[in-house]
Amino acid sequence: MLQALYSTPVASVIFALTIGLSIFVFSNPQWYGRLMLHPYSIARDRSKLYTVLTSGLIHKDWMHLLFNMMTFYYFGFSLEAMFVQFSGPLGHMLFAVLYLISLILSDIPTIIQQRANPGYYSLGASGAICAVLFSFIMFQPKALLGLFMVIPMPAYLFALLFLGYCIWASKKAQDGINHDAHLYGALTGVAFTIVLYPWSIGHFISQF
Structure with a gap:
């Protein structure tokens, strides 16, 4: 654990903070109202913007x-290590920026779409974690991922199926899951990676 904190400090802090704060609200549900994303409130009170984070x-x-x-553990720590490999110590900060930017950008479409809906709330790190996963896939497109944690498939195929499902689900599904955050988080991860490392496009293509 100390080795992970030293080599991937940003991923370690995100991992610990997310687990710790989540467990806290499980035992103190009154905090959900203060910390959850509520587009209706944000549209009327800019002081609520902190809930995006x-x-x-x-x-x-x-x-x-x-x-x-689990998804963050398998891919977040590896991605921060990759960024450090590519950019030296600056890679830690770049990983932090990727995570924060994707948290924000993945929620913007939801805030716009649901700003007049007082009954809509959203929570979870899925948007940022999708960004981490898709950034990882840019560097390791043939890594084996498990669909539903069981069915093995190459990462690029998983990415295509995932994006297709997110597009369909955002229009059709009524499961209470913020599929738009997944979709825009994934796209943010790819875009941010390309901006940071333009050579990642050629690298991705060369793997096929």
Whole structure:
């Protein structure tokens, strides 16, 4: 654990903070109202903008937290190490910026779409974690990922299926999941990676 804190400090802090704050609100549910994203409130009170960040640090329940943190554990720490490999110590800051920017940008479409809906709330780190995952895929497109944690497939195929599902689900699904955040988080991860490392496009293509 100390080695991870030293070599990937940003991922370590995000991981610990997200787990800690999520567990805190599980036991103190009154904090959900203060920390969750509520587009209706943001549209009427700019002081609520902080919830764009805090909503990404809390989760609905243990399963929601476990799924997101497992994904972050497998890809977030590796991605920060890659950024450091490519950019030296600056890579730590770049990883932090990727995570924060994707948290913000993945929620903007939701804020715009739901600004007149007082009953809509959103929470979870999924938008930022999708950004981390898709940034990782730019460097390792043939890495094996598990669909539903079971069915192995190359990362690029997973990415295509995931994006297709997000587009469909954002229009059709009524499951209470913010699929737009997943979609825009993933796209932010790809775009940010290309801006930072333009050579990643050629690298991605060369793997096929």
